[in-house]
Amino acid sequence: xxxxxxxxxxxxxxxxxxxxxxxxxxxxxxxxxxxxxxxxxxxxxxxxxxxxxxxxxxxxxxxxxxxxxxxxxxxxxxxxxxxxxxxxxxxxxxxxxxxxxxxxxxxxxxxxxxxxxxxxxxxxxxxxxxxxxxxxxxxxxxxxxxxxxxxxxxxxxxxxxxxxxxxxxxxxxxxxxxxxxxxxxxxxxxxxxxxxxxxxxxxxxxxxxxxxxxxxxxxxxxxxxxxxxxxxxxxxxxxxxxxxxxxxxxxxxxxxxxxxxxxxxxxxxxxxxxxxxxxxxxxxxxxxxxxxxxxxxxxxxxxxxxxxxxxxxxxxxxxxxxxxxxxxxxxxxxxxxxxxxxxxxxxxxxxxxxxxxxxxxxxxxxxxxxxxxxxxxxxxxxxxxxxxxxxxxxxxxxxxxxxxxxxxxxxxxxxxxxxxxxxxxxxxxxxxxxxxxxxxxxxxxxxxxxxxxxxxxxxxxxxxxxxxxxxxxxxxxxxxxxxxxxxxxxxxxxxxxxx
Amino acid sequence: xxxxxxxxxxxxxxxxxxxxxxxxxxxxxxxxxxxxxxxxxxxxxxxxxxxxxxxxxxxxxxxxxxxxxxxxxxxxxxxxxxxxxxxxxxxxxxxxxxxxxxxxxxxxxxxxxxxxxxxxxxxxxxxxxxxxxxxxxxxxxxxxxxxxxxxxxxxxxxxxxxxxxxxxxxxxxxxxxxxxxxxxxxxxxxxxxxxxxxxxxxxxxxxxxxxxxxxxxxxxxxxxxxxxxxxxxxxxxxxxxxxxxxxxxxxxxxxxxxxxxxxxxxxxxxxxxxxxxxxxxxxxxxxxxxxxxxxxxxxxxxxxxxxxxxxxxxxxxxxxxxxxxxxxxxxxxxxxxxxxxxxxxxxxxxxxxxxxxxxxxxxxxxxxxxxxxxxxxxxxxxxxxxxxxxxxxxxxxxxxxxxxxxxxxxxxxxxxxxxxxxxxxxxxxxxxxxxxxxxxxxxxxxxxxxxxxxxxxxxxxxxxxxxxxxxxxxxxxxxxxxxxxxxxxxxxxxxxxxx
Numbered sequence: 001x002x003x004x005x006x007x008x009x010x011x012x013x014x015x016x017x018x019x020x021x022x023x024x025x026x027x028x029x030x031x032x033x034x035x036x037x038x039x040x041x042x043x044x045x046x047x048x049x050x051x052x053x054x055x056x057x058x059x060x061x062x063x064x065x066x067x068x069x070x071x072x073x074x075x076x077x078x079x080x081x082x083x084x085x086x087x088x089x090x091x092x093x094x095x096x097x098x099x100x101x102x103x104x105x106x107x108x109x110x111x112x113x114x115x116x117x118x119x120x121x122x123x124x125x126x127x128x129x130x131x132x133x134x135x136x137x138x139x140x141x142x143x144x145x146x147x148x149x150x151x152x153x154x155x156x157x158x159x160x161x162x163x164x165x166x167x168x169x170x171x172x173x174x175x176x177x178x179x180x181x182x183x184x185x186x187x188x189x190x191x192x193x194x195x196x197x198x199x200x201x202x203x204x205x206x207x208x209x210x211x212x213x214x215x216x217x218x219x220x221x222x223x224x225x226x227x228x229x230x231x232x233x234x235x236x237x238x239x240x241x242x243x244x245x246x247x248x249x250x251x252x253x254x255x256x257x258x259x260x261x262x263x264x265x266x267x268x269x270x271x272x273x274x275x276x277x278x279x280x281x282x283x284x285x286x287x288x289x290x291x292x293x294x295x296x297x298x299x300x301x302x303x304x305x306x307x308x309x310x311x312x313x314x315x316x317x318x319x320x321x322x323x324x325x326x327x328x329x330x331x332x333x334x335x336x337x338x339x340x341x342x343x344x345x346x347x348x349x350x351x352x353x354x355x356x357x358x359x360x361x362x363x364x365x366x367x368x369x370x371x372x373x374x375x376x377x378x379x380x381x382x383x384x385x386x387x388x389x390x391x392x393x394x395x396x397x398x399x400x401x402x403x404x405x406x407x408x409x410x411x412x413x414x415x416x417x418x419x420x421x422x423x424x425x426x427x428x429x430x431x432x433x434x435x436x437x438x439x440x441x442x443x444x445x446x447x448x449x450x451x452x453x454x455x456x457x458x459x460x461x462x463x464x465x466x467x468x469x470x471x472x473x474x475x476x477x478x479x480x481x482x483x484x485x486x487x488x489x490x491x492x493x494x495x496x497x498x499x
Numbered sequence: 500x501x502x503x504x505x506x507x508x509x510x511x512x513x514x515x516x517x518x519x520x521x522x523x524x525x526x527x528x529x530x531x532x533x534x535x536x537x538x539x540x541x542x543x544x545x546x547x548x549x550x551x552x553x554x555x556x557x558x559x560x561x562x563x564x565x566x567x568x569x570x571x572x573x574x575x576x577x578x579x580x581x582x583x584x585x586x587x588x589x590x591x592x593x594x595x596x597x598x599x600x601x602x603x604x605x606x607x608x609x610x611x612x613x614x615x616x617x618x619x620x621x622x623x624x625x626x627x628x629x630x631x632x633x634x635x636x637x638x639x640x641x642x643x644x645x646x647x648x649x650x651x652x653x654x655x656x657x658x659x660x661x662x663x664x665x666x667x668x669x670x671x672x673x674x675x676x677x678x679x680x681x682x683x684x685x686x687x688x689x690x691x692x693x694x695x696x697x698x699x700x701x702x703x704x705x706x707x708x709x710x711x712x713x714x715x716x717x718x719x720x721x722x723x724x725x726x727x728x729x730x731x732x733x734x735x736x737x738x739x740x741x742x743x744x745x746x747x748x749x750x751x752x753x754x755x756x757x758x759x760x761x762x763x764x765x766x767x768x769x770x771x772x773x774x775x776x777x778x779x780x781x782x783x784x785x786x787x788x789x790x791x792x793x794x795x796x797x798x799x800x801x802x803x804x805x806x807x808x809x810x811x812x813x814x815x816x817x818x819x820x821x822x823x824x825x826x827x828x829x830x831x832x833x834x835x836x837x838x839x840x841x842x843x844x845x846x847x848x849x850x851x852x853x854x855x856x857x858x859x860x861x862x863x864x865x866x867x868x869x870x871x872x873x874x875x876x877x878x879x880x881x882x883x884x885x886x887x888x889x890x891x892x893x894x895x896x897x898x899x900x901x902x903x904x905x906x907x908x909x910x911x912x913x914x915x916x917x918x919x920x921x922x923x924x925x926x927x928x929x930x931x932x933x934x935x936x937x938x939x940x941x942x943x944x945x946x947x948x949x950x951x952x953x954x955x956x957x958x959x960x961x962x963x964x965x966x967x968x969x970x971x972x973x974x975x976x977x978x979x980x981x982x983x984x985x986x987x988x989x990x991x992x993x994x995x996x997x998x
Contacts, residue, residue, distance in 0.1 A: 120934045234940070234942070236941075237947075418964070431619055434611050434989055435965060437963045446734070449962050
């Protein structure tokens with residue numbers, strides 16, 4: 001039986017080992033999740049919200065929080081301050097999805113009185129067990145108790161998470177916290193399960209018990225799972241949120257404050273040693289601004305150093321810089337990686353805009369603290385470059401201020417490319433609120449209409465069902481006349497809302 | 500150059516010929532649609548609603564309506580009353596989607612004021628050109644100006660429709676009506692286009708200009724398009740609504756009025772010569788009810804005769820009955836097809852419930868006026884049979900009345916299987932209203948969360964985009980402070996609705 005070995009990135013030495021789940025055990029866990037699905041679906045949103053709040057409270061219990069942060073730091077080297085903040089964020093997200101579940105808009109409850117006298121009503125129903133593949137780079141907030149798990153539970157679906165090979169021990173500890181909290185909160189048995197190992201992951205996607213897959217990670221990993229799911233007899237949705245090059249457009253007005261922009265860009269693309277899926281990977285500045293040089297100077301001034309999560313990521317970052325150079329980019333500035341363990345050298349490369357053409361390696365993500373800078377001669381060339389880019393999670397515009405005449409044009413040009421446009425803000429902060437959209441056109445995600453963060457994250461795990469002529473007592477609660485779940489509804493042309 | 504030949508199903512003789520669109524012309528039409536996309540997207544929902552209403556009015560202009568119905572009848576043999584009703588439905592749908600567009604809920608406009616002071620806002624943006632493959636069986640309501648086209652235009656997307664090979668001349672006439680109406684209404688040039696021919700269809704799915712595909716038809720056709728789309732470099736969504744076996748459960752109470760249920764079943768499964776995607780194809784009645792015999796008698800009493808749309812459908816219906824017999828079903832009653840042209844024999848078959856097992860031909864749709872009847876011994880066997888069925892568009896329960904104690908259980912059992920549950924109503928009527936859900940689990944559709952009928956049909960052709968820190972003037976209208984499109988919005992935790 002093989003096992004996931006967890007390493008300390010600061011030294012590269014192994015320090016924990018988590019055994020792979022056996023095929024029989026994976027099948028058992030998935031079968032139990034399927035058996036739990038009806039009870040999880042029948043629990044009211046307020047009840048499920050209670051479960052999420054108990055998990056959040058458990059994570060923040062001081063001894064638990066300390067132990068989780070310490071373990072996370074040993075497995076990821078992301079550092080105590082970042083991980084302490086991320087734990088608070090994880091608890092905050094769980095509580096946010098609890099609020100969203102209770103509010104009930106996501107159910108889309110709609111009641112029509114047809115001319116025939118029949119009532120036709122529609123509500124979203126939970127899909128069933130969701131397989132969650134968490135991210136390497138956010139071991140807590142996008143991990144086994146991150147946005148995917150929280151929104152799936154909020155929507156009424158059992159969750160089976162896969163332990164991440166970069167932090168298997170943390171994954172296990174988080175699962176123990178969740179299981180104990182769910183039991184204490186009175187959730188049905190097997191509302192949450194954990195499996196470990198590559199084969200367990202594949203088995204989750206092919207199992208007839210799995211209703212949907214949520215994934216955060218690389219294009220290679222996400223597309224592989226998507227292809228497996230597309231080969232099933234009954235195809236299931238895969239919501240894969242993947243890495244992309246998130247472009248930044250500096251307007252001529254923005255170029256007037258280029259040092260400021262360059263410092264912000266360096267801070268954003270080296271944050272967490274560049275291990276953000278929203279990392280801005282390409283800065284497009286007006287010709288003659290000398291942007292590459294200014295960004296290089298900002299990098300030298302900041303001199304960021306850090307470890308990455310795995311030996312593979314360290315290797316890929318090094319190889320990525322070489323590949324970018326082979327494709328026509330030139331290194332402008334580079335800060336050496338730490339002398340021990342798995343580091344990555346923060347690197348700025350300059351590239352001629354004409355090289356940014358579909359199919360070039362320059363347009364693919366280089367995970368780690370690596371970014372490109374190019375200059376565009378005019379709006380026509382800027383539009384031409386943007387037309388070549390892959391779909392991305394986020395795109396940013398750096399302007400000369402609120403009255404910059406070029407802002408609207410740049411925003412409009414980015415909309416078809418991205419899931420989120422930011423103006424004079426860096427894309428690496430992702431708020432978990434009602435309006436958030438964390439997704440984007442293919443290949444940023446496999447499901448461009450879906451979001452993995454924000455209130456609409458619940459939609460991924462539900463499916464609308466219409467009920468025609470069904471007696472009130474046989475309707476789901478959200479559609480019954482008495483509205484026992486107290487959710488907002490549309491009744492014919494009226495919106496029937498609660499305070 | 501090949502051509503689509505249109506036949507009169509009553510005689511099987513050819514009567515019109517429509518040339519295939521050349522590859523160059525297909526590319527030109529798609530390029531023009533892509534060029535029109537920004538202008539179509541920028542038009543306000545009220546403006547787009549105006550376009551839809553002008554198309555609806557044009558369809559109902561008396562001379563046009565008469566010519567369309569006559570042409571449709573020559574190509575489909577569906578008869579004047581049905582086609583006259585379907586034309587009215589088509590115009591009604593266009594006006595409904597106009598109302599939905601204007602109302603604006605579908606935009607999902609959401610505005611958050613973050614603690615940092617930043618505004619984060621989210622709205623659905625049109626995807627771009629939509630390729631529409633209409634249905635054979637509803638040449639008007641699900642044809643080139645049917646639900647897909649109407650909802651795509653309402654959502655702000657140009658449409659390129661494919662002429663249906665079973666009614667190519669009608670497709671062309673409808674396109675002419677649409678183009679003239681759109682020009683009169685002041686819509687951007689190339690808001691609507693039409694192509695013809697098999698290769699043109701493939702080219703629509705592979706073109707870089709196409710943003711989404713909508714299809715109504717057979718599993719074979721829909722899955723073929725989905726596979727082509729999945730093989731693209733930039734994968735696009737395919738919303739294929741396909742044929743399924745829509746099950747009907749008769750409760751013990753419902754069996755008390757079995758003659759009534761049988762007559763309704765026969766009326767529903769032979770409607771339009773069985774060419775409905777919502778045709779109830781399997782009746783499950785309590786053991787000892789003698790349901791197969793009673794349904795057979797009802798078929799003999801009704802003695803329905805009719806033509807089907809194409810020679811292929813006629814052939815497949817005959818072959819389908821033979822295949823069902825080979826798989827263990829027995830013919831209980833059969834009404835001979837008309838003596839001329841392309842008819843199909845209305846047929847009731849009985850089958851032992853134990854034969855209804857995953858993988859059996861018995862569980863696949865037989866398009867045409869053909870249905871199975873099986874008896875279940877108890878709730879356990881009923882649940883076992885339902886667990887074997889494929890996902891379906893609709894499922895029905897026939898009860899003993901509003902107080903039938905078995906209704907709720909049957910409804911609950913059908914929910915995981917279908918997109919719509921009807922009680923004491925037959926599934927073949929599909930209302931186009933706010934609450935409608937015309938979709939269902941794989942393989943009823945390739946996108947089980949989507950609907951091809953009803954207000955939510957617009958969602959298929961839009962994608963949410965978030966705007967962070969974007970100045971008011973650079974925001975899309977639905978998110979601007981002044982709310983110039985006057986759409987319902989969520990602002991932080993409040994729902995901000997208009998009368």
